[in-house]
Amino acid sequence: MVQKLDRLKESPSQTAGPYVHIGATPNWVEITGVWNEDLGLVLVGPETKGERIVVQGRIFDGSGTPLKDALVEIWQADAQGLYNSPQEKRGKADPHFTGWGRQPTDGTTGEYRFETIKPGRVPYKDGRLMAPHITFWIVARGINMGLHTRMYFGDEEAANAECPVLARIEHKVRVPTLIASRSEEKGMPTYTFDIRLQGEKETVFFDI
Amino acid sequence: MSDQGPFYQRDRSWHPPAFTPQYKTSILRSPQYPLLSLDNTISEMTGPTFGHNKLGPLDNDLIRNFAKTGDPIGQRIIVYGRVLDENARAVPGALVEFWQANAGGRYRHKKETYLAAIDPNFGGCGRAITDEEGRYWFRTIKPGAYPWPNGVNDWRPAHIHFSVFGHAFAQRMITQMYFEGDPMIWQCPIVSTIPDKKAIEQLIAALDRESTLPMDALAYKFDIVLRGRRSTMFENRMEGN
Numbered sequence: 001m002v003q004k005l006d007r008l009k010e011s012p013s014q015t016a017g018p019y020v021h022i023g024a025t026p027n028w029v030e031i032t033g034v035w036n037e038d039l040g041l042v043l044v045g046p047e048t049k050g051e052r053i054v055v056q057g058r059i060f061d062g063s064g065t066p067l068k069d070a071l072v073e074i075w076q077a078d079a080q081g082l083y084n085s086p087q088e089k090r091g092k093a094d095p096h097f098t099g100w101g102r103q104p105t106d107g108t109t110g111e112y113r114f115e116t117i118k119p120g121r122v123p124y125k126d127g128r129l130m131a132p133h134i135t136f137w138i139v140a141r142g143i144n145m146g147l148h149t150r151m152y153f154g155d156e157e158a159a160n161a162e163c164p165v166l167a168r169i170e171h172k173v174r175v176p177t178l179i180a181s182r183s184e185e186k187g188m189p190t191y192t193f194d195i196r197l198q199g200e201k202e203t204v205f206f207d208i
Numbered sequence: 209m210s211d212q213g214p215f216y217q218r219d220r221s222w223h224p225p226a227f228t229p230q231y232k233t234s235i236l237r238s239p240q241y242p243l244l245s246l247d248n249t250i251s252e253m254t255g256p257t258f259g260h261n262k263l264g265p266l267d268n269d270l271i272r273n274f275a276k277t278g279d280p281i282g283q284r285i286i287v288y289g290r291v292l293d294e295n296a297r298a299v300p301g302a303l304v305e306f307w308q309a310n311a312g313g314r315y316r317h318k319k320e321t322y323l324a325a326i327d328p329n330f331g332g333c334g335r336a337i338t339d340e341e342g343r344y345w346f347r348t349i350k351p352g353a354y355p356w357p358n359g360v361n362d363w364r365p366a367h368i369h370f371s372v373f374g375h376a377f378a379q380r381m382i383t384q385m386y387f388e389g390d391p392m393i394w395q396c397p398i399v400s401t402i403p404d405k406k407a408i409e410q411l412i413a414a415l416d417r418e419s420t421l422p423m424d425a426l427a428y429k430f431d432i433v434l435r436g437r438r439s440t441m442f443e444n445r446m447e448g449n
């Protein structure tokens with residue numbers, strides 16, 4: 001026998017199941033009077049700095065059917081490229097922007113929608129700047145472990161071309177699965193980011 | 209030891225794989241390409257924080273937080289435990305959210321069709337923030353087992369769903385808690401997505417007679433482990449290396 005390393009194992013993941021919204025967004029499933037408001041629905045207030053944008057899309061399964069029971073969480077830097085987190089040591093982030101959002105996909109259309117701001121660039125571990133991006137985490141019935149991916153911005157071609165994370169994707173044909181297209185809707189810059197769990201255009205998911 | 213290093217690589221053999229055909233919904237919802245390994249960047253090593261000001265006084269009391277005309281029907285229980293990391297250190301300030309069916313195995317959800325009765329006094333959601341020692345606790349009623357459309361006669365064992373935020377988005381996790389002594393754990397197609405029996409046992413809460421409230425509620429202990437971080441102690445390499 002040798003000495004023990006005294007490490008624990010991470011608790012194994014289990015699917016969020018079909019009723020994740022009871023715990024995550026109870027008001028949205030008409031369980032009212034328990035929380036004042038569901039956490040993560042609103043990211044932006046009048047004092048938040050940065051360009052207002054909408055991020056929307058759907059999540060498709062292997063048959064091309066949108067998921068109507070998923071939960072999407074996003075995490076992003078503020079307009080200056082700082083995270084509102086105690087682990088952020090480079091400076092103080094915008095106090096009027098938490099950087100975290102949570103939305104269900106619509107029970108009929110399967111669409112999710114966030115009103116947020118465009119994030120600034122943050123450095124890779126070697127100091128090179130990554131392109132602006134939003135981290136996504138997706139859970140749903142049938143997903144045994146939450147899926148991590150990133151959304152990049154279609155109008156940031158130069159930054160995307162030099163992003164050290166995008167550069168690590170060996171199969172270049174898959175890079176566009178991470179890039180959202182920009183349009184205008186009701187005067188708001190709107191980025192559409194569809195996520196495909198399977199198929200020819202399967203989104204790149206990360207083991208982080 | 210500093211906790212600023214990157215996180216330990218996830219042991220994917222300890223977690224369920226994405227494709228688990230006995231759980232049919234996973235078949236069309238499992239990515240087929242390999243995941244792209246990404247050394248942690250600051251985007252994954254940071255995460256949101258949640259203050260106690262977000263919580264109400266009944267948030268960890270599922271017996272009272274939805275009650276309209278009296279207490280919900282069912283076995284009164286306390287669930288308590290600690291949120292730790294893989295280095296066995298407490299994770300304070302973690303947001304722990306939980307949701308469950310009522311004592312009859314029925315969820316309060318418009319898409320739920322199981323014939324067991326809705327309990328007018330039970331909502332089924334709660335949340336807590338861990339204290340300085342990583343501890344959380346809540347009061348609820350023991351959920352019932354329920355059938356679900358997978359096989360023609362598949363049942364879920366009694367369980368409580370948990371969602372946990374640690375200190376970084378890389379630690380984000382959702383899992384389920386089961387109850388000691390339940391034979392149905394070993395018949396469940398969702399439980400069996402986890403390949404290792406020891407890993408399944410990590411999700412089974414222990415009945416704790418010493419923490420029961422006499423004449424009131426049974427107690428179950430359920431510790432949750434989040435990913436740990438590498439020590440930065442060794443990071444300044446010696447000259448010449």
Ligand SMILES: [Fe+3]
Binds near residue numbers: 309367369
């Ligand atoms: Fe369940």
